[in-house]
Amino acid sequence: MPLFKRKAFPLAELPNDLEPHELVYQVRFTEEIFRGYDEYLNRINLYRQRVWMCKVSxxxxxxYEEALLSEERATEKVHQFPKELMEPAxxxxxxxxxxPLLVSVCDVEETLVKLPFSRKFLKSFIRESTYRSAPWVLHDKLAQSYxxxxxxxxxxxSKVSFKDGLLVCNKRRKNGEEAKHDLENCKRKKVDGSEGDEPVEEPIKYPIDDLxxxxxxxxxxxxxxxxxxxxxxxxxxxxxxxLMVWDFCSSFGRLLHLWPFSLEDFENAICHKKGNLVLLVEAxxxxxxLLIKDNGEYFSAVRERNRKLKxxxxxxxxxxxxxxxxxxxxxxxxxVATIKxxxxxxxxxxxxxxxxRELVNHALETNIVRxxxxKFVEQRQALGATRREEALEEARKKRKEKERLRAESDVDQVMDLESKGSASENGNHIRQNGDIVKKRNGEIRSSRQDSASEKSGSKQVDAAPKKMARKQKVEVKVPTANGNGKDLSEKEALERSRDDRKEVVGQSSKERRREYYEREIEKRFIRTNSLGKDxxxxxxxxxxRDGRIFVESSDSKQWGYYSSKEELYLLTGSLNCKGERERALKKQLEKFISRICLEIEKRSKDLAQRVALEEAVLRRSSRVRAPPRKNPANAFLEYVNKWKED
Incomplete structure (x- = not known):
């Protein structure tokens, strides 16, 4: 049997007092029987999760079903083990x-060294032959037969004993010092797993099945x-x-030449019984x-009755x-008789x-719709490819820009090091010349030498600011000497502000492009998928085209809807992201929440306008002869197909 969390999973017991003609739910591959649908559904959902382990391989x-199949195939391979080598193995x-399996497999391999058995095969053989590990114990029937x-x-x-015919390890009671030592080193023992037979509970990796x-x-x-x-x-x-019929008519309105109508108008028209409404006739x-244009079975049936095709x-x-x-x-x-x-x-x-429903099902099978x-599939694929190419091109541009900036920064660092080195060499040279002059002149100096030294000193004093200015211009970029009142720091600030504006414009253009692609892909309607499951x-x-969130029960027998922002936010806040289904549902709700809120606001305004008009009609005085305004609640009675074919 497959293992759940590396342990045997017990099957459900047969219900008590089961009547011969009682209707029940049965799991096909385990033959478990359940009276209630919820219990059956929970067990089926558990079996469908990828949390099971093949006991043999x-x-x-x-x-669960894949694990059963894996056990069956592995068992067939194990049964191919040579009988003459079964006893020594x-x-x-x-x-x-x-x-686990390490030394045992090596020992068995030595025995079967000449046979083409893989280590994987031997592991499966050992698992199939035993009912427990450390120590490995053979099944009683298998041990008895050989x-x-x-x-x-x-x-x-002294370490094991038998309980209910099965071998179990004895738990040795520890004294006070050992217990204290274990308490201090509990973390190390949990990691090593050297003591105790109880497995260490591993942390759960979310998301998992919601149940x-x-x-x-x-x-x-x-x-x-x-x-x-x-x-x-x-x-x-x-x-x-x-919902299915309205969604099809709204999504393929251009193809059907049918002017769109709201879900409420369609619902009211379906429930209306006073005459044939134009909305239903046009639909x-x-x-x-569409069925006639397809030249299919319906077209042949109409031609057999010699009807005009208009x-x-x-x-x-x-x-x-x-x-x-x-x-x-x-x-x-x-x-048919009532319609005729x-x-x-x-x-x-x-x-x-x-x-x-039957009309829509046949329309979906026509060549025109297919x-x-x-065509929509091809266009969606082309749009997706274009969007990916633009994203790759943008990534290439960013990568080149980063490389350029990195190269410029490296060049600047080299120039700074060179300028600092040249400045230090010039300073050392000046100091060395000054020391030589002092040594040559000594304490007694002539007037000519004094005048010469004064002139040279004045030249050095004049040259110093220029050198410092050049140095500062290279390194610090202080204000220039052109006297225009603007410095380089202000220019840098202006350039940075321009770059920031360009970046903002670039980001907004990217956002617009993304929205454009999403709109174009949504226009190529293929099918409506649910947001997810709870x-x-x-x-x-x-x-x-409707501002509500519809809820369908698991058995498709019950329906409901949310129609306000408050309900939408409460629904989103009630979803647990640790579960696989509710995590995906919350992600979809957060993706479309802004658009859903806009549709909810639009629908709320329409309802408020409808209520106001109904109240205005009730308050009208009989003395006012002006014609009453049209009530939006009766819009389904005044439907006009503006896309009708001539």
């Missing part, structure tokens, strides 16, 4: 108390996760189809036109009935969304 980071292994003695050697009798995360004292303060709103107009089981017509507000129901008869789904074909009588609006939300998706496998969805 020692491979780690496997799923097992004799070496029995009660061998060496470091006549291997089960008597414990004399050097181990395995336990509360810790070092955890930050998590906020309470808010309960999502569930006030949908359509039945709960229809929310998934509602059906756009999808049916879909109008009058003939759209005929084309819709042709589609329902073509797919031949009994549940949907039951509504012109009472499509009387259908319930479940029926309308079921028809839309070619569009392939601890309990609930999915979180965000659609760019």
């Amino acid at each position: 020692g491979k780690t980071n496997l799923t 097992l004799q070496i292994i029995q009660y061998s108390k060496n470091s 006549g291997i003695s089960k008597n414990v050697p004399e050097n181990l009798r 395995l995360v336990q509360p810790d004292a070092d955890d930050p303060v998590f906020t309470d996760r808010p309960s999502p709103s569930r006030d949908f107009n359509v039945p709960m089981e229809c929310v998934g189809d509602l 059906h017509s756009a999808l049916l036109r 879909i109008t507000l009058i003939t759209w129901t005929e084309f819709l009935c042709d589609f329902l008869e073509m797919i031949n789904i009994p549940e949907l074909c039951a509504y 009588r012109g009472h499509y609006g009387l259908l319930d939300a479940h029926a309308k969304l079921g028809i839309f 070619e569009k998706l392939d 601890r309990n496998h609930n999915r979180y969805w965000w659609f760019q």
Whole structure:
């Protein structure tokens, strides 16, 4: 059986009082049976984690099923071990108390030196033949079949004993001095692992599976996760189809020649039963036109009925009935008679969304949509390649700039050293000449020599400031002598300010370029992916054309949504980054949080405007003859398809 944290993992026991006809959940590869779905799901998720170890080969980071397969293959190889060499090999292994597999493998290799067995094979053979290590002890049946003695050697009798038929090590009770010594050197003993049979608990490397995360004292303060709103107009089981159909129509509106509409308008139109709304008629017509253009099965079905291929507000129901008869789904074909009588609006939300769902599924299989998706994939790849090339070019420029600055700094250091060396040589030369003159003249000096010395002294005094000025100009860069009132330090400050402005402009241009690429890639829509999952496998969805975060339960039976910034921040603060799923979900939320907040603000303003208009309609006086303004809540009744084909 696979090992969990290097220990045997017990399987779940069979539920008590299980009825013969009772419906249960069974794990396929372990044949475990669970009554509750949550227990079954938790166990399946644990088995899918890469935390299992193959008991025979020692491979780690496997799923439970991969570990089972690895054990099966390793066991088949072990069974290829020659029977004539089995007894001497097992004799070496029995009660061998060496470091794990090291000496035992070497001893067995010496016995099997002429056979082409790898060390890995021998390790698997030793693991398969024993049930414990240090000392290695053979399985009772295996030892009995090959006549291997089960008597414990004399050097181990005081250290081991048998419990429930298995060999265990005796724990020696320590005296006071030994306990004190162990307390002082506990860290060293934990690292060495030289004493004690209990394994040292290794620190957990996060992230791990969310269900395995336990509360810790070092955890930050998590906020309470808010309960999502569930006030949908359509039945709960229809929310998934509602979102799927609306997202497809909104994302491929240009291809369908269908003017976009909001999710609320679509939901209200689905629930409306007074007549055939233009919004739903145009949506059906756009999808049916796409199927006709594809020249596929639906096109052939329409041609067989000798219909004109132009879909109008009058003939759209005929084309819709042709589609329902073509797919031949009994549940949907039951509504054909009602649609033909012109009472499509009387259908319930479940029926309308079921028809839309089948239309979208067939539209996705058309060559027109597939070619569009392939084109988008190529364009996204080209944009990604261009973005990577620009990033590489920018990195090359930065690297060259660093090399140039490093070379300039090296040249400046060399020039400084040379200038300092020349200045020190000149000073020494002047001092040496002065000493020689003093020695030659002595104490008595002529008037001519005095006058000459005065002239030379004056020349040296005049020359000194010039030399110092040149030196300062090279090293310190003091103000120049042109008298313009500006010094070099001010110029440097101006140049630095210009460089800073260029750097800021460069960073802003990089940010704009990054945003540009993200927008262009998002325009090439391929599919909407969920933001991620939480601890309990609930999915979180965000659609760019709606300001809400939708929550789908793990079984897809329950839906909810968050529609305010406060709920969004509370949701983000409730996620634990130690778990794999919630860590990825939090990362996605933080990535899109600014855009989500903008959509939430926009939606809040629209709702506030709608409420204000409704109140204004209620307060209108009967004496005012001015026509009332249009109520945004009834926008779905006044939908116009501005992209409709002629």
